[in-house]
Amino acid sequence: DTAVSQTPKYLVTQMGNDKSIKCEQNLGHDTMYWYKQDSKKFLKIMFSYNNKELIINETVPNRFSPKSPDKAHLNLHINSLELGDSAVYFCASSQGQGAFHYGYTFGSGTRLTVV
């Protein structure tokens, strides 16, 4: 199936732990994103990568570190997890920039619960 796939789908962990979320897209897109969706369903951009290069980093604590080993993968590592990090994290991808930008394809999300 062509898609954006994220693992794991659910992640429950204790405060202070370090965890990673993986994302892969097989759509051939050149840009990938991480969005955070809070309990009120607000979607907020965290990071954007284009061809493995970080291009947008939106005021995210440096406990969050994205890594893109190639343009089909974008992983998110979170250090020293805090209660406020509990949310659903979505990976997305798109092709093109500027006037030639097309819609995003989102993964199905990773629900992170910090206890």
Add this chain to the structure above:
Amino acid sequence: QQQVKQSPQSLIVQKGGISIINCAYENTAFDYFPWYQQFPGKGPALLIAIRPDVSEKKEGRFTISFNKSAKQFSLHIMDSQPGDSATYFCAARPNSGYSTLTFGKGTMLLVSP
């Protein structure tokens, strides 16, 4: 600062009725306006999108109306069905380099049978 304001927060419509969700923006550099549909436990999925050179775009039962001078756009769902019950997000993106989509806060639509 919220760049895309969406209303209402929630909406209940009877089956067969018209659902209308509105969005307003301030940034005149925005030039791409998509709507996304999200079902529980799933990621948002692109529903329909418009660019400001047209005032309306229709795809099946879904229509975007766009008013450039008022900086507003809306989603109309005709003949709403229970299967349309979901959260809808409007979004906008400027035509400049590596910018990203800015989303509205979402509207939870419930279509009653």
